[in-house]
Amino acid sequence: MASKTGFDYAPQAAHSEKVVAPGDYKFATAFLDHGHIYGQVNGLLEAGAELACVYDPDPEKVAKFLESHPDTPVADSFEAVLTDPEIKLVAAAAIPNRRADIGIQVMDAGKDYFTDKCPFTTMAQLEAVKAKVTETGRRYMVYFSERLHVESAVKATELVQGGAIGDVVQVINLAPHRLSKDSRPDWFWDKEQYGGIITDIGSHQCDQLLALTGSTDAKIKCARVANFSNPDHPEFEDFGEVSYTMSSGASGYYRLDWFTPDASPVWGDGRTFVVGTKGTLEIRKYWDPAQPGDPRDRIYLVNEDGTQLIECADKVGFPFFGAMILDLINGTEKAMTQAHIFKSAEISLRAQEMADAAG
Amino acid sequence: MASKTGFDYAPQAAHSEKVVAPGDYKFATAFLDHGHIYGQVNGLLEAGAELACVYDPDPEKVAKFLESHPDTPVADSFEAVLTDPEIKLVAAAAIPNRRADIGIQVMDAGKDYFTDKCPFTTMAQLEAVKAKVTETGRRYMVYFSERLHVESAVKATELVQGGAIGDVVQVINLAPHRLSKDSRPDWFWDKEQYGGIITDIGSHQCDQLLALTGSTDAKIKCARVANFSNPDHPEFEDFGEVSYTMSSGASGYYRLDWFTPDASPVWGDGRTFVVGTKGTLEIRKYWDPAQPGDPRDRIYLVNEDGTQLIECADKVGFPFFGAMILDLINGTEKAMTQAHIFKSAEISLRAQEMADAAG
Numbered sequence: 001m002a003s004k005t006g007f008d009y010a011p012q013a014a015h016s017e018k019v020v021a022p023g024d025y026k027f028a029t030a031f032l033d034h035g036h037i038y039g040q041v042n043g044l045l046e047a048g049a050e051l052a053c054v055y056d057p058d059p060e061k062v063a064k065f066l067e068s069h070p071d072t073p074v075a076d077s078f079e080a081v082l083t084d085p086e087i088k089l090v091a092a093a094a095i096p097n098r099r100a101d102i103g104i105q106v107m108d109a110g111k112d113y114f115t116d117k118c119p120f121t122t123m124a125q126l127e128a129v130k131a132k133v134t135e136t137g138r139r140y141m142v143y144f145s146e147r148l149h150v151e152s153a154v155k156a157t158e159l160v161q162g163g164a165i166g167d168v169v170q171v172i173n174l175a176p177h178r179l180s181k182d183s184r185p186d187w188f189w190d191k192e193q194y195g196g197i198i199t200d201i202g203s204h205q206c207d208q209l210l211a212l213t214g215s216t217d218a219k220i221k222c223a224r225v226a227n228f229s230n231p232d233h234p235e236f237e238d239f240g241e242v243s244y245t246m247s248s249g250a251s252g253y254y255r256l257d258w259f260t261p262d263a264s265p266v267w268g269d270g271r272t273f274v275v276g277t278k279g280t281l282e283i284r285k286y287w288d289p290a291q292p293g294d295p296r297d298r299i300y301l302v303n304e305d306g307t308q309l310i311e312c313a314d315k316v317g318f319p320f321f322g323a324m325i326l327d328l329i330n331g332t333e334k335a336m337t338q339a340h341i342f343k344s345a346e347i348s349l350r351a352q353e354m355a356d357a358a359g
Numbered sequence: 360m361a362s363k364t365g366f367d368y369a370p371q372a373a374h375s376e377k378v379v380a381p382g383d384y385k386f387a388t389a390f391l392d393h394g395h396i397y398g399q400v401n402g403l404l405e406a407g408a409e410l411a412c413v414y415d416p417d418p419e420k421v422a423k424f425l426e427s428h429p430d431t432p433v434a435d436s437f438e439a440v441l442t443d444p445e446i447k448l449v450a451a452a453a454i455p456n457r458r459a460d461i462g463i464q465v466m467d468a469g470k471d472y473f474t475d476k477c478p479f480t481t482m483a484q485l486e487a488v489k490a491k492v493t494e495t496g497r498r499y500m501v502y503f504s505e506r507l508h509v510e511s512a513v514k515a516t517e518l519v520q521g522g523a524i525g526d527v528v529q530v531i532n533l534a535p536h537r538l539s540k541d542s543r544p545d546w547f548w549d550k551e552q553y554g555g556i557i558t559d560i561g562s563h564q565c566d567q568l569l570a571l572t573g574s575t576d577a578k579i580k581c582a583r584v585a586n587f588s589n590p591d592h593p594e595f596e597d598f599g600e601v602s603y604t605m606s607s608g609a610s611g612y613y614r615l616d617w618f619t620p621d622a623s624p625v626w627g628d629g630r631t632f633v634v635g636t637k638g639t640l641e642i643r644k645y646w647d648p649a650q651p652g653d654p655r656d657r658i659y660l661v662n663e664d665g666t667q668l669i670e671c672a673d674k675v676g677f678p679f680f681g682a683m684i685l686d687l688i689n690g691t692e693k694a695m696t697q698a699h700i701f702k703s704a705e706i707s708l709r710a711q712e713m714a715d716a717a718g
Contacts, residue, residue: 169587169598169618174531174632176639221717222581222602224610228528229636239528241610243581243602251583251600253612259528261638263665269639273533277588279620280535280628282648289641289659290668300648306622309649358580 010038010068011149014314018048019322025329027114028081030055031094031102032065033185036116040091040143041069043321044114052087055080078102082109089114089328093143095187096195100125107138112328114141118203119345121195123353126345133338141324142341144207146175146270151316152283152297153208156272159281159310160212165303166278170251171212173205178260178267179230179238189233197225197240198352201256206344206351209244209252212274216339218244218252218347223355229259242351265294279303369397369427370508373673377407378681384688386473387440389414390453390461391424392544395475399450399502400428402680403473411446414439437461441468448473448687452502454546455554459484466497471687473500477562478704480554482712485704492697500683501700503566505534505629510675511642511656512567515631518640518669519571524662525637529610530571532564537619537626538589538597548592556584556599557711560615565703565710568603568611571633575698577603577611577706582714588618601710624653638662 027049029041045051055075056062062074075081081090082105090106092099093116100120103113119142120126129140147153160168187193194200209218221243230236238259244252260268270285282300297313323335386408388400404410414434415421421433434440440449441464449465451458452475459479462472478501479485488499506512519527546552553559568577580602589595597618603611619627629644641659656672682694 167587169585169616170600170614172531172533172614176634221583224580224602224604226528226608226610228526228608239610241529241602241612243583243600243612245583249585249587251585251598251614253600253602253614255529255531255610255612255634257528257634259634259636259639261661261663263663264661265666269661275535275614275616275618277618280618289661290666302620302623302628302648304620304622307624307649 010042011318012042013046013317015317016046017322019326020048022048023050025049025088025325026052026086027089027091028053028055028075028084028087029065029091030078030081031092031098032056032061033095033187034093034116036143036145037091037093038068039145039149040093040114040116043149043318044091044325046318047322047325049089049325052084053081082106082111087111092116095193096200097121097193100129103129103140104132107132107136107140110136110138112139112141114143114324116143117145118195118200118348119341120349121199123349126342126349130342139328139338140341141336144204144344146204146285147208147211148320149318150285150297151314151318152285152299152312153272154318155310155312155316156274156281156283156299157211159299159301160274160276161214164279164301165274165276165281167276168213168248168250169275169277170253171209172273173208173254174271175201175205175254175256176260176268176270177201177258178262178264179258189236191235196352196356197237197256198223198242198348198355202240202242202254202348202351203345205254205256206348207340208272209246209254210340210344213246213248213250213252215246215248215250217247217343220244220347220351220354223351224358225352225355240355244347369401370677371401372405372676374676375405376681378685379407381407382409384408384447384684385411385445386448386450387412387414387434387443387446388424388450389437389440390451390457391415391420392454392546393452393475395502395504396450396452397427398504398508399452399473399475402508402677403450403684405677406681406684408448408684411443412440441465441470446470451475454552455559456480456552459488462488462499463491466491466495466499469495469497471498471500473502473683475502476504477554477559477707478700479708480558482708485701485708489701498687498697499700500695503563503703505563505644506567506570507679508677509644509656510673510677511644511658511671512631513677514669514671514675515633515640515642515658516570518658518660519633519635520573523638523660524633524635524640527572527607527609527633527635529612529634530568531632532567532613533630534560534564534613534615535619535627535629536560536617537621537623538617548595550594555711555715556596556615557582557601557707557714561599561601561613561707561710562704564613564615565707566699567631568605568613569699569703572605572607572609572611574605574607574609576606576702579603579706579710579713582710583717584711584714599714603706
């Protein structure tokens with residue numbers, strides 16, 4: 001269910017399966033800069049992981065976290081988290097340009113890392129983390145919430161990978177966001193810290209394009225960023241778009257923007273269109289505008305069998321979290337490969353570079 | 360109303376206004392190669408024009424036309440059409456690479472021309488027609504049916520131009536088509552004759568991007584064509600896409616394809632998304648999938664006033680045709696400027712060239 005806790009970024013599953021016994025898999029949460037951390041923690045808890053402690057240098061962020069997760073032990077320092085041998089995983093949502101450095105510390109301490117997207121803001125961070133993963137054998141996992149924590153996106157991935165629309169010809173992803181200008185921290189407006197709109201939000205879309213087209217790489221055809229409506233924040237980008245040719249041969253396109261109208265009941269009318277050789281599919285993720293009851297998580301599938309509206313809300317769950325925990329325990333890559341994560345980041349970073357160069 | 364006559368391309372208005380008295384404005388129809396001609400003729404008749412005669416070198420095409428327009432005088436030759444001083448306008452839907460040459464003959468005969476899109480298949484044709492328009496003072500009008508003959512598109516243009524969503528940031532147009540492979544004539548598969556998917560269908564989209572963004576030109580960022588699923592017709596393109604930066608500063612993107620599933624109740628689930636600084640708008644032109652009654656011509660508008668579903672079917676009409684006739688009589692450019700027509704064609708032709716070069 002969306003927003004049960006009152007936090008925008010904390011989906012909760014109507015049904016979930018615990019993959020580990022109580023106390024068998026402990027994690028910490030740290031660096032609560034982005035609200036996504038609430039979704040990351042929910043997903044891990046629902047899969048059976050135990051939250052060992054919370055850490056943030058800012059006591060206010062810790063206090064806010066404790067409102068929804070009372071009785072969580074509070075760590076005095078990040079060092080205390082890193083040196084606790086019981087903690088296997090650190091879930092964090094730091095300011096974007098700090099994420100890689102924190103992840104390197106986590107892996108150096110022999111733990112796995114689960115960061116909010118975007119995982120990196122520069123290619124140098126990506127390269128450093130790649131080297132550290134090789135060196136330590138630990139994992140650098142990423143919360144690509146727009147696919148992993150959206151039931152219609154989970155179901156659509158299954159349908160497409162199962163051949164419901166034949167071979168994929170193109171994926172289009174439209175990702176509007178609400179700006180909520182007054183509530184944003186300073187780092188949100190500073191390009192060095194957030195990385196640019198394609199680096200930041202686009203890493204989500206790259207994950208989806210790779211997964212839905214079954215690709216391992218992509219060629220960037222063109223990319224653009226712009227600031228149409230926020231001259232008071234000159235480093236902010238309120239619009240971004242990229243066009244790719246995926247390694248599968250399919251095309252991929254996405255648009256990112258911060259223009260969700262204030263009157264919208266949801267933060268973004270996220271859509272995904274997948275065209276295949278034998279059918280087409282549309283995901284209406286967070287809203288189906290002007291439909292009775294403001295439904296969410298719907299798939300419209302048109303193929304040789306006819307037209308179907310597939311309701312996914314509270315029916316699909318979020319299998320990623322349990323699968324990731326089992327991967328980390330067993331050394332497998334069933335939930336998501338490390339290569340997929342690095343490639344999703346790389347093709348968003350390179351697209352940002354191309355857009356920046358185009359001016 | 361769609362398909363009242365049984366022809367896919369012949370919308371009829373529920374309400375229309377005649378701008379000329381009976382017999383005051385006569386036109387001929389000729390070269391009936393594309394079914395769009397039925398829509399062109401309907402629009403002109405509804406606006407009060409009188410159909411003086413029909414001509415096609417193929418008696419079967421004439422016979423088929425007479426089924427829906429009985430008692431139309433049949434011209435023996437195109438020369439007979441061209442030399443009839445009563446005929447002010449020739450409406451035609453020839454094979455695409457023949458359209459410019461026919462138009463030049465029409466203008467040389469002192470008449471205006473109303474061709475199906477695409478207006479040209481080469482830049483050389485465009486240049487020749489530009490010169491002929493200047494020389495003769497006659498007009499080369501184009502049936503951009505996806506905007507002019509779709510009530511929701513007419514209404515959306517009004518809303519956007521009236522400021523309903525603020526300044527336009529981006530327009531995305533998704534234009535799937537049903538292939539109906541067995542029913543297509545030979546020229547449909549021959550690139551020299553149809554011009555390529557971007558030249559052909561894309562000219563529609565360019566008209567819409569220019570109109571909805573209020574632009575007079577566009578820079579092409581990237582373009583792609585592909586043949587994913589029709590290796591038996593190697594010159595056919597079943598996929599095309601272009602990304603533009605419009606002269607207004609807005610972005611424009613479209614996807615064209617021939618992958619409408621056979622089970623779809625409509626030939627294409629055409630969509631247009633317009634993002635503005637103060638709202639967003641979606642057009643569901645021909646269908647609203649899985650909605651009761653298979654409605655069409657709907658606009659979903661979200662702006663500062665909230666969310667509205669605007670039903671346009673049988674409520675808006677097609678004012679273009681009457682306005683065009685008055686333009687041609689009075690020498691005005693209220694319906695559409697000649698410069699807009701030439702630019703729509705030019706930016707689709709140039710995008711096709713870029714896609715062809717990209718291979």
